[in-house]
Amino acid sequence: MLTRSSAPIRRPLHAQHRERIARRAWSRIDAALQRPCSYRHPAGRIRRIETHISVIYLAGRFAYKIKKPVDLGFVDFTDVAARQHDCNEEVRLNRRLARGLYLGVVPVVRLGRIFKVDAQGTPVEHAVRMKRFDDRQLFSRLLTRGELGVAQIDRVAERLAAFHRCASTIPPRSTLGTATFLRTQMETVLTSLEREAGTLVPAGVRQWCEREAARLAGHFEARRAGGFVRECHGDLHLDNIVRKGNDAILFDCIEFSDALRWIDVASDLAFPLMDLQAHGSDDLASALLNGWLQRTGDFGTLPALRFYVVYRALVRALVEVLKARGSFAADCLARARDYVACAARMASAQQPYLLLCHGYSGSGKSVASEALANRIGAIRLSSDTERKRQRAFAPPDHHALPAVAYSRKAIDSHYDALLAIARHMLEAGYPVLMDATFLKQRHRASFIELACVYDVPVFLLDFHTSARQLAERVRKRATDPGQSSDANAAVLVRQLANEEPLTPDEAALTVAFDTDVPLGAFQHATYWKPLLIRLHPDGALEHAVHSGTPHWQTSGWDATGCQRVA
Structure with missing residues (x-):
């Protein structure tokens, strides 16, 4: 049963008196702005929207927003100068994200017994002028x-x-x-x-x-x-x-x-x-x-x-x-x-897990894992993206990296950096979906060991398709300047020649996915059912997917993956 206080907020008498005076003058302006003749442009039928501290008038192609003369404790607009200052600040700050929407601050002028918006004269109030948008x-x-x-x-x-x-x-x-x-x-x-x-x-x-x-x-x-x-x-x-x-x-x-x-x-x-x-x-x-x-x-x-x-x-x-x-x-x-x-x-208990993508360049693991991450609520960590992030809090640079960036030493160092990020994610209680090739056993082993240290489930997602599809996808991707991956036909050939097969223990943790399917298949739970069953044999996880609940908001994980590795 909800209960709420009905006691009014007690304020000094002089503050209440100042607010009453301000409201009396402001109410006349409020009434005027609800009349089309107060505007210098066709206004049509005025629509009025009121919030705790403002009133918005939708007039024709524009919207005008004025501050109410209220003192709510956290904000005091009983003084007209304070209201004008806030209008200026609103325009300045909102132009950072919506410059085309915020047109400026305009005066409300008294002309005899009437008020006009954006007219010549001494302002008695100010309004933020915005472009009107379709609220649908x-x-x-x-x-x-x-x-x-x-x-x-x-x-x-x-x-x-x-x-x-x-x-x-x-x-x-x-x-x-x-x-x-x-x-x-x-x-x-x-x-x-x-x-x-x-x-x-x-x-x-x-x-x-x-x-x-x-x-x-x-x-x-x-x-x-x-x-x-x-x-x-x-x-x-x-x-x-x-x-x-x-x-x-x-x-x-x-x-x-x-x-x-x-x-x-x-x-x-x-x-x-x-x-x-x-x-x-x-x-x-x-x-x-x-x-x-x-x-x-x-x-x-x-x-x-x-x-x-x-x-x-x-x-x-x-x-x-x-x-x-x-x-x-x-x-x-x-x-x-x-x-x-x-x-x-x-605020409920969270249970993370670790999923490792496995597959050649062009296997479809990036597209598939992106769809999977959104479906199950995992944090997707892209090897290609992080390799091209030059500094913290910066967007990745999609230009091709020099060959030295793909030497054995550089690749090992990169996987170490990804491992550190994954560790922080697991410590924060989030499930991790690693989008990387994981073609070398030493890289797989370090991440599986990490999962065991944190006692969370770990699985390898083996994405595969035909050699013809691999070559075609790599060829197309190489012509897309927005791609993070630098993989080309030569890289694919080296991967095919130098891949280290999964060990028997790793094979026991592997869920295979054929990506030679329409892209829309990745959006359906049925495609991911083999993984969902492995993650939650009791069916709770599959229910979470169908009900729209991310898996990191469910409980009762079995650390099956770690037990098998051990």
Whole structure:
């Protein structure tokens, strides 16, 4: 049973008086902006949308957003100068990701008894002017209609990764992003939920949050020192992403609070991840995470990512609980329960595993493993991509590498680097899908040993096709400038001549897949059934796939792979 406080927020009398005066003058402007004659362009029927701190007027081809004269504690807009400053900041900050959408700040001018937008005269208010878009193209609406796919999600991953790489890295206050600050933010949300909604949040979730905040303190400080606390978006849920053609526009960032905007890039990424998961689209969440990691190489995000996802879910739950004070209370409280359920699911025990792709260049393992990773919620680590990443938090360079990069010493060194990344992933509790050839026994052995050290299941996925198909795929791939792989016909010949066959112990861990099939086959659970059965003989894993639950959110793994190696 949800309970919520009905006591008003007590503020000084002078503050309440100032707000009443500001609201009286502002209400006349609000009424004027709902009339088409207040605009200098055809406005048609005005549509008004109200939030906690703003009102948006959809007028013809444009949208105008003004700030409400409210003092909510975390923001004080009772002064007109403060509202104007926030409008300017909103345009400045949102142009980083949605330049074509944010047109500028325009004055609202009083002319006798009427008000005009963007007219000559002394401004009495200011509005953010935006291009109007079709709200049916919001990602939240697309998801509800079943129209949101991997292509749109991958575009968000691309845009977000590029944005995070270029975002400012010097916080305005030294406390932002510190372990103490993050712990306080989490505690504030939990306490607010307890005050507003009683026992909505299970005690186990609160305890998990407190333990994780303490356990990750050193990690938070290291991330901040490493420059990963940046000027981010801060409010990137699905209602703030819109499809425009083949592009995705990310808008309406947090402009009124440094504390909510200067965050670890992992926290920024966690918001859309959480929203997708809370709406039952774990496959799309996996595609977003893998797309972002492939473009940034920021695997250091993973240790605290679940903490941030839980935080984001609890924040959204709190927003819904507060919205329940008005109309549609039942719907708001139902959504709050869904967000809390998402937080509880993410805070539950996680069981990772390790999957090693095995096959020649052109065997189809990269295309197949990408589809598999999204289906089962694994983190896919691409050997070709990481080989071409020149520095941390940088996109891979797709230019061909010199021959020395493929010497025995260089290849061994590369597999050692991949092994270190895989180790960190397993330590963070994530399943790992290694996309590499693994044609040498020494490389396979080091990863199988890693799985045994962490007592997690390990399997080899042997992708194979005909020699003719191998040659044809390599030939086509060599002509694609966007490919990470440098494999050509000569490389394939060397692989065929120098492959080290699987040992009997390795063969016992191997699941074979014929990739001479239509590409669409990789998207179906039936293609992966041999692997799913091996992973979970009791059928729980197959059920998880059909129900859309990533495997790293299920429990009860058998370390079958390690037992067989031992």
